[in-house]
Amino acid sequence: MSVMSRRLVIVLGAAGVLLVLLVLLNTVVKSYFIAQARAKNASPAQTVSTMIAEFSDWQPEVTAVGTLRAFRGVDVTTEVAGLVRSINFKSGDDAKNGAVLVELNADSDIAQLHALQAAADLAQTNYNRDKVQFEAQAVSQATLDTDAADLKNRRAQAEAQVALVAKKTLRAPFAGRLGITTLNPGQYLNPGDKVVTLQAIDPILVDFRIPQAQLARISVGQTVHISTDAFGKRLFEGKVTAIDPRVDPASRNFQVEASVNNADHKLLPGMFGHVAVESGNVQHFLTLPQTAITYNPYGATVFVTVKSSDGKLVAQQVFVTVNGTRGDQAAVVSGIKQGDQVVTSGQLKLKNGTPLEIDNSVQPKNDPNPTPQEQ
Numbered sequence: 001m002s003v004m005s006r007r008l009v010i011v012l013g014a015a016g017v018l019l020v021l022l023v024l025l026n027t028v029v030k031s032y033f034i035a036q037a038r039a040k041n042a043s044p045a046q047t048v049s050t051m052i053a054e055f056s057d058w059q060p061e062v063t064a065v066g067t068l069r070a071f072r073g074v075d076v077t078t079e080v081a082g083l084v085r086s087i088n089f090k091s092g093d094d095a096k097n098g099a100v101l102v103e104l105n106a107d108s109d110i111a112q113l114h115a116l117q118a119a120a121d122l123a124q125t126n127y128n129r130d131k132v133q134f135e136a137q138a139v140s141q142a143t144l145d146t147d148a149a150d151l152k153n154r155r156a157q158a159e160a161q162v163a164l165v166a167k168k169t170l171r172a173p174f175a176g177r178l179g180i181t182t183l184n185p186g187q188y189l190n191p192g193d194k195v196v197t198l199q200a201i202d203p204i205l206v207d208f209r210i211p212q213a214q215l216a217r218i219s220v221g222q223t224v225h226i227s228t229d230a231f232g233k234r235l236f237e238g239k240v241t242a243i244d245p246r247v248d249p250a251s252r253n254f255q256v257e258a259s260v261n262n263a264d265h266k267l268l269p270g271m272f273g274h275v276a277v278e279s280g281n282v283q284h285f286l287t288l289p290q291t292a293i294t295y296n297p298y299g300a301t302v303f304v305t306v307k308s309s310d311g312k313l314v315a316q317q318v319f320v321t322v323n324g325t326r327g328d329q330a331a332v333v334s335g336i337k338q339g340d341q342v343v344t345s346g347q348l349k350l351k352n353g354t355p356l357e358i359d360n361s362v363q364p365k366n367d368p369n370p371t372p373q374e375q
Helices: 003-041 106-133 141-168 212-217
Strands: 046-052 054-058 060-079 080-086 100-104 169-171 176-178 195-210 223-227 236-245 253-260 272-278 283-290 294-296 299-307 313-326 329-335 340-344 354-360
Touching: 080 236, 106 141, 106 272, 141 169, 195 212, 195 329, 195 354, 212 253, 223 253, 253 272, 283 340, 313 354, 340 354
Parallel strands: 046 354
Antiparallel strands: 046 340, 054 283, 060 195, 060 272, 080 100, 100 169, 176 195, 195 253, 223 236, 223 272, 236 253, 283 329, 294 299, 299 313, 299 340, 313 329
């Protein structure tokens, strides 16, 4: 090969190597700038709280708001007029069945009773005397019959007066707790005037209404739990005692009555309570805070954490099926499995593939029986 040819080959080879180097350099530079651009445009990591989905026991319940009323309750009143002579109780006392509460002035009635009893005794004496005479045929049968009728009349008048005197003493018709009274000795009472309220509150009854669609889930003897705002999370247990046989045609609800143990007299008539009737066997559901679930027109979703191809923790949205709620919790029957790490707060700023940073120092409410908190 001539010198010129050798030089031409060297020049062409050098040009080829330079071209390859330029192509490689261009590719590397482009890849670098593309990576930089992607890094700038990538979503920043979002801080969220999470929890592990676990099974918990769920007792199916029918809930309602009920009104408490006394097992027996009455406003004690007087049947007859009279002047108050003595008051034998204090406001708030516990009264036994038949205990004397108030005595009215009955002096004139007692005097009248004595007079009637004396007249009845006289009629008895006359009847006995004429009966002896009748046996001796000294008086007629008509006279004896008149004496007998007069005796019955006198006795009836005396018994009526005894009943009137008894009405001047007001007694507790059943055992219970007395209310507050403003009655004073010397006060004049007219028939029907209220003396004091008497309430038998152990056990205490609660009335509540349930939609007709729940009728098959309610039966006599079922366990109920009552809670009130006055006693926080404390639950009072009772039993369903009666179901009204009539459904209200206006609301399509039916009334249920339950009896609740109230030995410490904490529950009072007129209070309202949250009623939960146990219905069916205990079930097991994956349980999440309600804040973890997002409800949309196309379904309910949650975000779970997964690892991306580069090993980072990212968000993935999945559809779930919710089967009821209780307090702050929701029961999930499909879409996730036990052990999944579910985002419980901060999901509104997430989308599929968003990098995550976990901070569980603050968790949303997850109480099955929450109580209102005043701020």
